[in-house]
Amino acid sequence: MGKEVSQENVTKFRKAFNDGNRNAVVQRAATKNGVLNASEDIAAKVRLDRTFSIEIDTGKVTNQLHSGRCWLFSLLNTLRHQFADKHDVKDFELSQAYSYFWDKVERANIFYENIIRTADKPANDREVEFYLAGPGDDGGQWAMAAGLVQKYGVVPSSVMPETFNTNDTTGFASALDLKLRKDAIELRELVANGASEGQLNAKRDQLLGEVYRMTAIAVGEPPVKFDFEYRDDKKKYHRDADLTPKAFYDKYIGVDLDDYVVVTNAPYQPFNKLYSLPAEDNIVGGKKITLLNVEMDVLRKAAIAQLKDGETVWFGNDVLEQMDRKDGLLDSKLYQTDALFDVDLSLSKAERFLYGQAQVSHAMTFTGVDVVDDKATKWKVENSWGDKNGDKGYFAMTDDWFENYVYEVVVHRKYLTADQLKIADSKPEPLPVWDPLM
Secondary structure (H helix, E strand, C coil): CCCCCCHHHHHHHHHHHHCCCHHHHHHHHHHHHCHHHHHECCCHHHHCCCCCCEECCCCCCCECCECCCHHHHHHHHHHHHHHHHHHCCCCCCECHHHHHHHHHHHHHHHHHHHHHHCCCCCCCCHHHHHHHHCCCCCCCCHHHHHHHHHHHCCCECCCCCCCHHHHECHHHHHHHHHHHHHHHHHHHHHHHCCCCHHHHHHHHHHHHHHHHHHHHHHHCCCCCCEEEEEECCCCCEEEEEEECHHHHHHHHCCCCHHHEEEEECCCCCCCCEEEECHHHCCCCCCCCCEEEECCHHHHHHHHHHHHHCCCCEEEEECCCCCEECCCCEECCCCECHHHHHCCCCCCCHHHHHHCCCCCCCEEEEEEEEEEECCEEEEEEEECCECCCCCECCEEEEEHHHHHHHEEEEEEEHHHCCHHHHHHHCCCCEECCCCCCCC
């Protein structure tokens, strides 16, 4: 039998709590104001003075509203910044709805692929459960967004604007989850009954057509061709007719996304190795998710170098840790709950990964950094939560927060060493569906 909480324990705990005045004082502060307010370090605003020695002027922020599309927003933000710089249109915006549409179709197709491949396993198998957990969800990785751009191009937001169901994906995601899980039952039964590859493909095509119809109803159908009209910041009018999304991308943005590397810091795994996340890939035959695992200073130096050259940086992070949303502050010492409760709450980065505390919960964009005596002290961050948070949508981050809660940055190959590039171009080690980076 396990050890119970005894009355002797309770008496001892009560006496320890009531000995001395500290607990009563802290209790009053916490119960009246909440744990975070009672533990907040007001000096964080001083540490995060919004002056940066390196800063890219990027204009108005975007707003993902009630959706999990930060990974798409962050990539499209880096691309629109490059468009704005080339074509003198500061607040230009690319269509997130367009990329979201194709992600739903592609992600359904690869879901079918994985369901058929694992049809011989029970439904409660660890890998099958992963695929069934949220097949219609929004979350994603940089390579997933890059793969969509490579295959389908991009369009301006004026050509395919946001809809109710892209601004709030809850209802559509719920319907898509249900549909895809039902499809999984059909496909698994077909495999169990000995269906041929031709029969399975015919069923997949039918089911995928239904997903296309659902997405077109919820989001709107994406354009095949469009006319692009805009005025630049000097008020000069421009018009370009009969463009395809891929032709628009090639002509107006033209960034080779294969020139970029996702550099990660996952200290529970060996460094200087390339890993992949095959279970999270979203396009059959498309761009694979690979991660070059290195020491944290590699991420820092590469991000600073790219910012110095005038290019913003996509990064994955754990935004829910030590964050003040209203004021736009990211500081590892922002909420000192360990001092409030008088307990040790410290974990290493590796321990946070291995024991379920760490997760790559968000993606944002670096647009600046403050470097003092050759050391980064704080970072300027473009978020995608609209202009009501932070300083008109921009957050400020201490370098200590970068060290602890930034897990991935995406940088051009030219900012990595020859040895690092050799690893980045090697065959990756696939990580299982239960790995903490998933």
